[in-house]
Amino acid sequence: MNANETATGKRATAILRSRPFLTVAIVIAVWIGASFASPGFGAYGHLRYLIELAAVIGLVAAGQTFVVIAGGIDLSVAAIVTVSAVGLPMLSWQADPTGLTAILAVLAMTTAIGLVNGLGVALLRVHPMIMTLAMATFLQGLLIIIAGGSAVTAENLLVKWLGNARPAGIPAGILLWLAISAIMLVAMHATSFGARVFALGANPLAASLSGVPVSATTMAVYGISGFTSGLAGVLVLGMNGQGYVGIGDPYLLASIAAVVLGGTSILGGLGTYAGSIPGAILLVTITALITVVNASAGWRSILFGSLILGLLLLSGRESARR
Amino acid sequence: MTSTAPLLAARGVSKAFFGNPVLREVSIALLPGRVHALLGENGAGKSTLINLLSGALPPDGGTIEVDGRPVSRMTPAGARQAGIAVVQQELSLTASLSIAENIGLGAYPHRFGLIDYGELAARAKAACDLVGLYEPLSTPVGRLSLGRRQMVEIAKALYRNPRVLILDEPTSSLSATETKILTDLLEKLRGQGIAILYISHRLNEVMTLCQHVTVLKDGICTADRSLEGTDAAGLVRLMVGRDPGDLFPQWQSSPSVTPAVAVRNLSAGLMHDVDLDIRTGEVLGIGGLVGQGQEDLLLGLYGAIPARIASATVNGVSGLPGGVPKANALGLAYVPADRKREGLHLIHSIVTNLMLPGFARLPALKPRSRRAEREAAGRLAAQFGIKGDLGRAAQALSGGNQQKVALAKWMPHDPLVLLLNDPTRGVDVETKREIYHMLRNFAAAGKAVVLLSSDTPELVHLCDRVAVIREGRIVAMLERGGLSEEAIVSAAMGADRQKVAA
Amino acid sequence: AANCIKGDRKAPYTIGWANIYSVPTWMKQTQGTIEAEVETLKKQGLVDKLVVTDAQGDANVQIQQIQSMIDSDVDAIILIAGSSTAPARVLADACAKGIAIINFDSLVDTDKVTAKVNTDSSQWGDQAAKFLIDAIGGKGKILILNGPAGVSVSDDRRKGADAELKAHPDVKILAETNTPYNVAPAQEAVTSLLFANPEIDGILSLGGALSAGAVLALDKQGREQVPITGENARQFLELWKEKGLKSWATMQPNWLGAFATYVAVQALEGKDVPAFVKIPLPVIDNSNIDQYLARAADFPADGYIYSPYDQALFEKLLAGK
Amino acid sequence: MTSTSAQQAGALYWPVQGRRNMGVRGLFVVVLAFLVAYGVLFPGLFTASGFAKFTQSWFPLALVAMAQALLMLTGGISLAIGAMVSLGAVIAATTMAGPLGVAGGTAAVSLAGLGIGAMTGFIVVRLRLPAIVVTLAGSFIIGGAALLILPRPGGAIPDWLSNLLAGNTPAAFALLVVIIVLWKLYLATPLGLSLYAAGENPVGAYRSGVPVDGARIAAYAISGLLSTGAGLFVAAQTGSGDPIIGAAFTLNSIAAAVLGGIGFLGGQGTMRGALAGSLLLSLMISVMFFLGFTPVAQYVAQGLIIIGAVAIPQLRKGQQ
């Protein structure tokens, strides 16, 4: 009885001290502070909009979190988002009025791009940074060919629905994010696959000697990253009504920042997507905050950096490794 | 004699990690010209004590004294100036630097502010000669086997011409031959009036080398006395607080004729053209000087490094496994020697470490049950005597306990062939006994064990046969009847080449 | 002869097109006009080759590529600069080699070029401000949307608006933002600004994609559209019509590329070309927007509907009329 | 006595160097092939001015690659390299033509680099915050400062300095040689070699008496100096300042370092590798130009080249 109580107490303090929780607390504190300064900022509609924006970053960060935990990094996510958002309208063929087939086709393509990344990292032993940077470069070349050619307005019902519908008052994008988050968290923390990813990132040599299928796991995480980036591209297309070259650009740094702000170690092996979720929300919140501040571009940039640094000081101690 | 002041001493020092006391009011005094043994089970606090003595950690209470004077804040640099050198249990080497640069690290000779490579080469060479390290000084340490790295670590301590030399399990991955070199050397240094603190789980070494012993149990000093008139059993009694049984189990040889693994003309890494049969029901020892290719033999069989063969069968399937997952599926399991780099995920909890081979083999999307994992890990921990909170990161475990985790994690999978690379490295005597029993029971149950060991008595008392390896070849296959430490050592040295050939 | 021209180069010429970044749609359209012009000039035997580089947005790489063009001895370089200062020195080297240099769109602060061809960014800002202030009746609260900070073009457009804004102290600037010239970031910024500022009377936007983003932001929040300035981005023009906006737009015509190519060849042929060819800002308003939208299908959905051009226009511009 | 000691030094020093070359041999071959290709495609490379221009376009990338490699050797990283380059450029362009003059301007640039670098190092090392986020935040702060100093491209560098550093002189190459020699000297000091130890086995290094924190903070300071120095050179090369000129250097510095075999975990790789990586990135641009690649082909080839430069040596290693 007594022992049970202390165990619960221990778990409670562990949760209270955890990075994801701290990040959530910081987000809420920033929201409260900002709505005192500018009442409109804290309006329900605005916060909902911020979360909708965070959904895109959050989707990209889902794959990125997997990759980073596995000890890699994916620099091709921005290009994949763009390829998805620009490529999808070209696939909207008449036969399927819902548009689902086109979405599935695009997601299959972006997942395949991710798998190629994984192939390069696992089999060619190319450093993830180099492999994914090169992939991003390839995709830029591809974009010169495909972009601007035909109309790229989204005539896809499902895409439009995703970008604009609000079932039960909640934007469909947020619902999509919630669903993907649940799947990702389960895959990460409640399956053997997730455990393999952590093992791979913490010590690839030991993981391999313990029988972890290293190549397959590596390919899978990059495949997931391609998939979630592709999904983010679909969502962002729906929200904007139109895809354009460069639409994915903001999501590279944002996804990495969300992952590390959420407490995942960039060295791999430690972390959780549960941190990247508030990390993404924190990021859009700070961006919105500096947007409404009336100051010169230089000062706004300084303010942005200082906020990140300040929040990091509150939450970001790294424990020693090795 | 006894009135000489201690060169280095700890007076009533205490230390706790995250509120868990590890040392409680421990005192120890190192006298010149004396080899002082520090004994205790895994996790007793030995390494922590020497970290306090060498300034790597500050004590929570108590004082450290050098030449009888308390030092207010000891640091590693200060310790070096005071003539204290440490051979760390977890090696302090940098893989990308050369042997010489590692030996000099933190104490480079310099001229005009630059490292004096001439002086460094000369002094590093002298230190290497003392321990019998003959590799070119420019070799990056990362290319050396664990045993050779251990020698570099020792040379690094000697390079500093210490007055006080602290050795934390220096022989844990050395074979009998290298150990002999080291004990002779320590004997000589003692004669020169150096104070030596010696930690080892190999009690016969302690018996031959040391004059005085301090015993730690759960962070408390339980004995501080002369070794005179004590035998190995007495030492164990001091450590565990009860009468020890025999270290090695009694057993009947019961190998079958059916080989679990049979390879012809295997070449992998340093090994070339090896023919080997591993029979079910036997413990097959692998011996030899360190770094002769023994490890590559195991890794080649395990599918972890590329291997060429003329033919092979593994548990009835022909061909060698093409990769570790396949090897696991065929019932092979491998326990590496370098637990930090190859065996464990130090930043992950002990539970996850213990469960990892399971995660690797179960279907990828199979749901995990944390409770079942905790229970399974708890059972393994109890079986192997792994101490500590299983939810904590493996890096918080003492060296010996880490080794137990690396071995224990395979047990739930009931492997048919265990490939063990120095599995008792750094393991305390009680646990060794348990491991030995387990290995023999394992063999008795009709499975096969390959035991690569640097601990020669282990090979003699535990194995049905011992393959001795030199320069990438099996130079002798000693059967149980002909097993002795001398036979193994001489085969390893190449003394009886003729005899084997005949 | 024109600046930099030594008269020792003979047709057919090799033209180097030093692009800063070829991926955006505006650039792709511009490249299209250049290629069409080159085809025409090839037929006339004046040009035999077009060499294209893409600096991938990096001004330092662009310098290196211009250097390579000099090294391979092209006859003319047409250039959109990645920085208004950085290429100055390498251009001086090119000029000294007698290479015709026509700089358009993003200009370099140097006179060591044959000619610069551009609309007037400052005038752009001025006219936009005039329209907006007029449209909101000389007073009210406005937002200013501008392109990236630290870039001359956006800075010039913004500075151009200053005089008008100062002259109307009743026009209150609620906030200014800098975003890339893209729809999504502008939409995000304006959404937050709308929440923070319940009353907004007008939006001074200095880029077409920015305007589209702003209109979408207003629309998504169900707010009434306000007077807004813009550019000839197809998406914006379509929104204008669809939402019945009170609006005004101008453009940076893509045919600047074709024109620059034309000017380069003219200069090489010994024609005297002015050091600065100022392209009058075409204005789109309610009177002519339908003409633009009628041609919309010929342009990419995320592209720009530029005004028509032909040889006669080029000759007229070059003659300074 | 001295001669035997020198002999011994050589006997240790040169084999050590040789071993370090092994990891980057494949890259060296690729770079050499590109150099040869460049020479064949553009014989003007072997004239004084051709060589000068070629080294000038490589030089700033070489500096930032060194700046990044230095940090990565200690297990750190910086996403603020590009902003530091911009800051160096705007400080140079706003001070040198003014009362401070070239000497004062150079001092200001150096102090800014060392100071900001050391401060970053302090935050990362002493406050134990993850380098990647600290420097990400730093990139916004430093970039903002550059915008405050020079809100739009402008400023000026005295002509003579531009001509000296980036005219038809091999000054850039000479500077690079000096910097490499200084680096070698730094590596030959105990603090320098400690970089590797502090990066790879910080606990062991600390226990060996290495000033681990000091070595890491010093690395950040030097890295800052190299970055703002690259900014100064860019300003001289272009004759003016631009507050966003450095943006692309962040990713390129990392790419060059990783291409050159520098690992993320610290202690892996050599500076010569990073320099070769940066040279490849720079050479690639010119060689593709002279091969007449279209932009699409440039993108595709660029991707293939950087993958190939890493993968081919790896595959050969795997086969052995």
Ligand SMILES: Nc1ncnc2c1ncn2[C@@H]1O[C@H](COP(=O)(O)OP(=O)(O)OP(=O)(O)O)[C@@H](O)[C@H]1O
């Ligand atoms: N950095 C640390 N953080 C937390 N706990 C630690 C740390 N270092 C050691 N411990 C704990 O302190 C205890 C003593 O460890 P120590 O390494 O001193 O044991 P040891 O006697 O050297 O054992 P072994 O024979 O296995 O080397 C162990 O229980 C260990 O888990």
Ligand SMILES: Nc1ncnc2c1ncn2[C@@H]1O[C@H](COP(=O)(O)OP(=O)(O)OP(=O)(O)O)[C@@H](O)[C@H]1O
């Ligand atoms: N002949 C020599 N004898 C002794 N010492 C030398 C000799 N030549 C150079 N040294 C010093 O020894 C140091 C060792 O560093 P080293 O040359 O290994 O740098 P490095 O890391 O290999 O270079 P890089 O990183 O560029 O590959 C050098 O910095 C140098 O100053």
Ligand SMILES: [Mg+2]
């Ligand atoms: Mg220990």
Ligand SMILES: [Mg+2]
């Ligand atoms: Mg080096």
